[in-house]
Amino acid sequence: MIYLIGGPPRVGKSTLAWMLLDRAGLPGCPTDALVSMLQRAAPEHGVRHGTHPDKAAPAQPFLIEFIRAAAEALDDTDPEDGYVIEGDIVTPAAVTAAAGLGLPLASVFLGNTKLTPEHLRAAPGWLEGAGDATYREIATWVRDQSTALREACAVGGHVYIELGTGYPQGLERAYSTLVG
DSSP states (O other), X not given: OEEEEEOSTTSSHHHHHHHHHHHHOOOEEEXXXXXXXXXXXXXXXXXXXXXXXXXXXXXXXXXXXXXXXXXXXXXXXXTTOOEEEXXXXXXXXXXXXXXXXXXXXXXXXEEOTTOOHHHHHTSTTTTTTOOHHHHHHHHHHHHHHHXXXXXXXXXXXXXXXXXXXXXXXXXXXXXXXXXX
């Protein structure tokens, strides 16, 4: 099974991925590695880090190929075999496209429509040296992205879990959604 975790930055995707890695003993990869590789090795494709609105679109064909390759590497005789892929380029559209290939997938999308600049400041090293305006701008962007993601999940029939209230419980619910 390929476990896909999507959502905007700073909402809990990596924390959920680590839960799967620790509890279920699964290997995995953040999509940041894929984005970094493409940004450096193939800049002509326009895949790059950042908060630009079309970030996921140029990465989608590469992400789907990565998902397909990970699925092909699974041991069909081992029902516990799996791989975790998490990142902000994992979108409902990408999951729908990968599912259309008949790949063994479980997915969940995380959001936080209540994220504040103070939450962002609590992340060590993230936005280091940024001013108050940047923290406010990014917090607003994440809240807006979370709202749009929730709507896209509703339309596409994907699971969206809001982590703006009850963060630990929401992560447990997301974990159960993936492995249950």
